[in-house]
Amino acid sequence: MARFSRPASNPVSGDILDLRNDPIAAGPPERRVSDAETLVHRATGARGTVDKWHREWVVLRLLDGTTRRVTNLAGGFAVAGETITLIGVDRVPSSGLSLGRTASGSIAAPQGPAKVARASRLWVEGDHDARLIERVWGDDLRDAAIVVEPQGGIDDLDAAVARFAPGPQARLAVLVDHLIPGTKEWHLTESQRSAASKWVTVVGHPFVDVWACVRPQVVGIAAWPDVPKGEDWKTGTCRRLGWGTPQEGWRRILASVNGFSDLDPSLVGAVEAALDALVGGGEEPT
Known part of the structure; x- marks a missing residue:
């Protein structure tokens, strides 16, 4: 053959x-x-x-x-x-000047006088959420004149939103932990997510705590540990990793974050969507 x-x-x-x-x-x-x-x-x-x-x-x-x-x-x-x-x-320099970038990846705005804060607000569940957002999006928030306010949880969200009285000149974005179908957080935000007001935007990430939105490799671990339901997640995480108290663990985490690439894309996308909703129109800062 x-x-x-x-x-x-x-x-x-x-x-x-x-x-x-x-x-x-x-x-x-x-x-x-x-x-x-x-x-x-x-x-x-x-x-x-x-x-x-x-x-x-x-x-x-x-x-x-x-x-x-x-x-x-x-x-x-x-x-x-x-x-x-x-x-x-x-990045292409303009007028011979180098263009800096913020920790969120944005082009840094020129230095200028402080702006009066908008009436619009970004609500987060706790202080750690607020400080992590400030570390990455602080420059963007100051440029947009948006204030971040910790709420201590969302158990009373509907009443809190009613007191805030959102409108075209006072928009509201709410960042929620563990926002996946079937969770307590999902049910607590249901009325606000179902177009209760077009001036309210609810965004979230799937993790039980904002700590886990930091990529594990950034803090030198292979993965975040599994903590049984009913055990405080921060305390259980620090115990399993040998990090001491939750306060010590948080200092370690925050010091490890330098920019948006250190975070899970779900948190990055949620914060970007919140900022787009807050500065997409309405009143302008002075």
Whole structure:
């Protein structure tokens, strides 16, 4: 029986089974872009420049000056008609000045006088939530003149919202821990999530405590420990990790966080959505 032999080499096309030599099979090219280039998000049609880049999502600054958060998928963007996979953004200096970036990934705003706080508020459950948000989004919050207020839990959320009396000049965003279907937090926020007021936005992450929103590798552990239901999560976590008291554990965690990439994407997305809701219109700070 005749046997076909395979050519020893093909200097033009290479191994026909090597997908790296097939531009179609290899997929769209990976590219970094500058923050001055206009991109199109192919899934939604959103068009603008990159305000923030993350491996899983991108915030575009649209042509009308607003922002929009979109998913960052392979082949998810087009630049000048070319489909690309976006792998980063390079900041282009303006007027010869270097552009700094905040811990949240935003372009740092020029230093200016203090602003009068908006009537709008970002509510969080506790002091640790507030301090973690301040560490990453503090510059953004000051630029937007948004105040973060710990509430000591959400058991009385409906009454608290009624007292706040949200409206177009006083929007409210609420960041909730453990916000997944079926949990106590899910039921406590049900009326506010069901369009009780278009000026109220409820966002959340799936973790039982905001500590677990910090990526475990950032604090030098492989994973956050399992703490049985009914045991205080912070105390149980510190006991299992040998971190001492919850106060000592919290100092260790907060000191380890330098920016948004140190946090789980669920928290980052929730805070970004909250800020978009609070500064998307209405009153302006002075």
